[in-house]
Amino acid sequence: MYFGLVFLGWLNIYSVTITDEELNLLNLTTGYGKQILWILLCFPIIVVVLMLDVKFYEKFGAIIYLVALLSLIGLFLFGKNINGATSWYPIGTFTLQPSEFMKAATALAMAKLVSDKQFNLKSPKQQLQAILILFLPAILITLQPDPGSALVYISFFLVLYREGLPMYYISIGVIAVVLFVLTLAFGANTVSMSLLLLFITFITFLSIKRQRLLKRGWPAMTFVYILATLYVLGCNLVYNNVFQQRHRDRFNILLGLSEDTSNIGYNTNQAIKTIASGGFGGRGFLQGERTQGHFVPEQDTDYIFTTVGEEWGFIGTTFVIVLFIVFMLRIITLADRQKMRFSRIYGYSIAAIFFFHFAINIGMVIGLLPTIGIPLPFFSYGGSGLWGFTLLLFIFIRLDANRTYEW
């Protein structure tokens, strides 16, 4: 019974999001038609997914993962180049993006690996195994190049943390990001100088109050300090030499370092204006003139949220965000209820993936994060994405359904 309720809830979310998507695309006749087809084709997938036995996912997790990996590799041979990235298989007039399915496969593989009773995330060797699972597809996708989609795999760290990955991995990650942003914002010199100051203050403090601690820990502290400084300098180096100008521009504009003179932040600017023009109540369905005027590039895919913003206003955007939050929290709650470790890890994985997509996409659209092109689940136009997310979700529903049967 509970399953039925939950399923209805999900279905509701699902249909609401889909309806919204479909209506927005009424004007993009071809895109609209295709999307309807994709949506219809979701149903056989759902049926197949739900028919398969739970054991299937558990047993074949690794194999699915390998097949998906192969498909990614195959892209380099048969892929079609769209917008500068070789991420698609052309099938007739349609294209298929294997990286979308890779997420589901990785989630399965990860669940499979970590759910092993022998597996312990405290052990460095096994940490390495887990991380390898993440990094293989991430690297392959980065090579396409589609760094945005690759970034999604970072979300698995949240899952690993949940399953016992020591805190300092995430801490280091957060500190690294903070240092990176600080370096960009204030320059490497300023940041390294303040690090030095911090270090000296810290050492002085210790030498007065905790001499013993200092005696024992100074090599480690010095090491951490040097590492941090090197990292900061390295950031600067990488930023200036490895990143492309467009990436640098995006960061600079977001951090307010440089004026946007040549419309580099055009997307974000237009997106923000479009959202803002919606006001509290929105322009009404199909009344968004900025939407109709196609002011926002990629509005049907990555910037789909601007349509919600303009046509449905603050009410609409808030509703969508709340919907997503409820949806994700619901998945997490359900995941926690799973008796099988495999199901739980899988549940967590998809919650993390959804969250990552949600956070990055909307953050980018409303100008809080740098421009990273990843779709908003269920909203953005694109069959592979839709199928990918459907797979992710319904495999979990299948796993969840199993819980009810067995107990």
Added chain:
Amino acid sequence: MNRKFLLYAIIILTGLVYIGKLFFLQVYQRSFSNSPLNNAAIKTKYEYPNRGYIYDRNGKLLVANQLSYDIMVIPREVKDLDTLEFCSLLDIDKESFLKRLKKARRYSPRIPSRFLQQLSKDDYAYLQEKMHKFKGFFIQKRSIRQYPIKSAANVLGYISEVNEEFLRKNKYYHQGELIGTLGVEKTYEEVLRGTKGKSYIQRNRFNKEIGSYKNGIYDTLAQSGKDLTLTIDSELQQYGEQLMNNKRGGIIAIEPSTGEILAIISAPSYDPNLMVGRGRSKNSVLLFGDTINKPTFNRGLQGTYPPGSPFKIVSALVALQEEVITPETYVKCYHGHRYGIRSKAFMKCHCGLVGVPIRLNQAMYRSCNTYFSNAYRKSIEKYDTPSEGMDAWNQHVTSFGLGKYFGNDLSVGQPGLIPNAAFYKKYYPKGRWRAVTTISNAIGQGEILTTPLQLANLTAIVANRGFYYTPHIVKSIKGMEVDRKFITKNSTSIDKKHFEPVIEGLFNVFEKPNGTARASRVPGIEISGKTGTSENYIKINGVRTKLKDHSIFIAFAPKDNPKIALAVFVENGYWGSRWAGPIASLMIEKYLTGETKRPLIEQKMMNGSLKDEYDKQLSTPQIEK
């Protein structure tokens, strides 16, 4: 298990931050731009209404519209152009062609910009057939002004492209639109222009139009401007302009019973058609750049001159009102009146009536300086201090509309100057001034400055025996009421009874054998008037140099129930009876009878030129009287 809450926390926190940001974007910031049409995706297209026509008081068309044609260009679409042919068609050289194209491209490659302005109808007819050959160019119609009668340029004004400063202040106008810049076109801009029609066009990110916004529910139709009927009598206006040929100065004629201005003549003037069409910019530079003749300076409204003898009317009226003289009070004239406190300075009089008692009437038609100086002195010395006397005098005089702006519907004007006690205190900080110090005010010299319009209004006041309507130029606006201010009576501080003796004197100016304007008498018309000869000075190389006197005349007619009151100023025309008097009488004759029967005087006035006199001002620093 603590660990599971991390994800919860992150999700909820992110959600809240996003909702917060969206609230800021959509609800808070949003309040600054509330119109649904205030949006970059909407382009507003304007349909320009016909500007209202302007008629004179008899329904004669003064200002009409004509179509003009601009050649527009969309630089992006210019392809396979036969530049040589195109240039020869438009009569421009290749250099200018390239310059114009470059300018247009710099403005925008996609948006049409003006390539060549205001082609005539003939050019258009010729070009139209060939236009299809030149991709990227097209012709756009515009309505510009046309003046069927070459007259009253300074009154009608002109329209020109609205300037940037005004654009910032007024949201109605946009770059490149036309606006009334001077004259009636300026004062009645809002009436004449009508209302632009607006249509909202949806466009995409390339500024390309993709259709009407919401099927045009916000669109409005253009409303034509309203036609304007002026109080100007175009025949009188033209006649006056002819009389002022080769002279500098101004004539203002007013209908006393209504305050309607019958004619505003400023000489020299120009053909209003010069400020229209392709030659506009060139012509306007010539007109505005002529600092010697100042054809764009409206002498009738902006020229401030010492009024001279006509001001004696005011002196007399004030003295009568203050009861320091009666019409029977007499003064003996011994060639003038002293002025200054202790100095031996002397103000001459050439009334020619030495040693005999002069009464008001005679003083008026002989224009005796001594008499009015006495009257002025008595008016001021009636009070205990010169300051009080001066301020009381100032009160009376300013009630005639002198020394201040009328605030009427003319686009230019000057307040002139009527001094008060504060004014003299500034110049004599030790208070060493008395009535005699300022005695030249009595005869309209000294510090007093008036415009011809103010003087004409003064004449109208006398004609009305004590009141005036604010002089104005609009008679009626189709479908609108004229400003109430123009039908409100303004009373002077002088009682009606004091006017009759003064008018008798003014009447005698024409009627008495030795009246100063005897020669300008018109048989059958009872004109009352006053000559004026005003001294004027300029500084040449820092030396105060006397120029030849201005010839001034004021008159109204008929004596009872007057129909016209006017003031004539002829710069450096010497005696009032030499130029201004005859001109005034001709104007009156023309207006009242529709024709003139004194061809000799008429010819003399029309052909008479003061050009030599004006040239003298430029060549020699010393000008003999």
